[in-house]
Amino acid sequence: NAGVTQTPKFQVLKTGQSMTLQCAQDMNHNSMYWYRQDPGMGLRLIYYSASEGTTDKGEVPNGYNVSRLNKREFSLRLESAAPSQTSVYFCASSDRNTNEQYFGPGTRLTVT
Amino acid sequence: KNEVEQSPQNLTAQEGEFITINCSYSVGISALHWLQQHPGGGIVSLFMLSSGKKKHGRLIATINIQEKHSSLHITASHPRDSAVYICAVDFGNQFYFGTGTSLTVIP
Numbered sequence: 001n002a003g004v005t006q007t008p009k010f011q012v013l014k015t016g017q018s019m020t021l022q023c024a025q026d027m028n029h030n031s032m033y034w035y036r037q038d039p040g041m042g043l044r045l046i047y048y049s050a051s052e053g054t055t056d057k058g059e060v061p062n063g064y065n066v067s068r069l070n071k072r073e074f075s076l077r078l079e080s081a082a083p084s085q086t087s088v089y090f091c092a093s094s095d096r097n098t099n100e101q102y103f104g105p106g107t108r109l110t111v112t
Numbered sequence: 113k114n115e116v117e118q119s120p121q122n123l124t125a126q127e128g129e130f131i132t133i134n135c136s137y138s139v140g141i142s143a144l145h146w147l148q149q150h151p152g153g154g155i156v157s158l159f160m161l162s163s164g165k166k167k168h169g170r171l172i173a174t175i176n177i178q179e180k181h182s183s184l185h186i187t188a189s190h191p192r193d194s195a196v197y198i199c200a201v202d203f204g205n206q207f208y209f210g211t212g213t214s215l216t217v218i219p
Contacts, residue, residue: 031205033207040211041211042116042198042209042210042211042212043198043200043207043209044209045206045207045208048205048206050205056205058206059206059208088153090155098160099142099143099145099160099202099204100145100157100160101145101147101157101200101207102157103154103155103156103157105153105154106153106154106155
């Protein structure tokens with residue numbers, strides 16, 4: 001099992017460009033999450049999906065959209081990137097019974 | 113919004129020392145998680161607690177729901193324990209994270 005995979009690992013964008021971060025899990029988890037991690041701030045929830053077909057805003061959703069394509073895949077889209085979106089992005093999924101989180105390896109995004 | 117406070121922010125220990133990292137939160141929660149972030153950036157879950165105490169090898173986690181406080185202990189610390197330790201409070205569908213404790217264990 002690959003667990004949680006994310007692509008790409010690194011990305012540099014210019015202000016105003018768009019991109020989609022991809023995430024997939026092979027553990028049959030219902031819940032999936034997108035977080036950003038900034039120095040001194042800790043992880044912050046952007047969006048989550050409690051089940052296929054549903055998505056909800058987290059703590060910092062502005063500037064982002066998400067799609068829960070199917071049970072395995074949960075993508076995060078930046079429509080018009082801004083330097084404030086420079087961060088490390090983590091996708092995670094969780095087991096229904098324990099709510100234990102399984103994290104992907106992260107995407108380091110720089111917006112210039 | 114729930115505030116999650118971790119202490120200390122940074123910790124340096126000699127190999128073999130007993131280590132304690134603390135986490136306090138401000139409102140009632142479903143559970144609390146302890147995570148480890150490796151120097152390379154990967155994050156793994158160590159414990160999920162809703163009450164009492166759990167132990168995995170040299171790691172012990174405790175939680176006091178009434179006092180809204182949890183501790184992570186590492187016995188007989190080793191250089192491979194060097195990492196950032198993060199606590200996260202669990203509201204069912206949403207998590208709030210502390211800023212982490214950076215631990216360095218010196219041989």
